Amino acid sequence: MSDLADIIAAAFMAGVKEEAKRQAKALGKEVIRELPSALLDTSLLIEDAMRATESKARKIKKTKRKPSKYNLAYAKAFAKEAPRFKKKNGGWKKDGFKNAGAAARRSMK
Numbered sequence: 674m675s676d677l678a679d680i681i682a683a684a685f686m687a688g689v690k691e692e693a694k695r696q697a698k699a700l701g702k703e704v705i706r707e708l709p710s711a712l713l714d715t716s717l718l719i720e721d722a723m724r725a726t727e728s729k730a731r732k733i734k735k736t737k738r739k740p741s742k743y744n745l746a747y748a749k750a751f752a753k754e755a756p757r758f759k760k761k762n763g764g765w766k767k768d769g770f771k772n773a774g775a776a777a778r779r780s781m782k
Contacts, residue, residue: 750777 740748754776758769765773 746781747777750780753777754780 751773755773757776758766758773760766
């Protein structure tokens with residue numbers, strides 16, 4: 674009698690194992706079918722987030738500063754002194770920009 678019970682139990686366990694394999698295989702196929710759409714959804718979410726941050730960055734306008742009286746006077750003096758420190762082709766001589774700035778500051782005094 675125990676031999677018969679062992680045979681029935683072994684057959685039952687074999688059937689359970691087969692059914693478990695079948696279900697696992699079906700579930701695995703389903704997951705693989707849904708995986709590309711899940712990845713696609715996350716990439717769309719990332720793209721939407723990137724677009725949102727870019728549009729917010731564009732909306733923020735920086736306020737331009739108003740040039741001070743000193744800055745306006747310095748610009749005028751620099752423009753007046755600059756030709757002395759430039760070459761004929763329009764490029765700066767050696768240390769010309771630095772020297773033009775110094776001359777402009779001196780002439781403003």
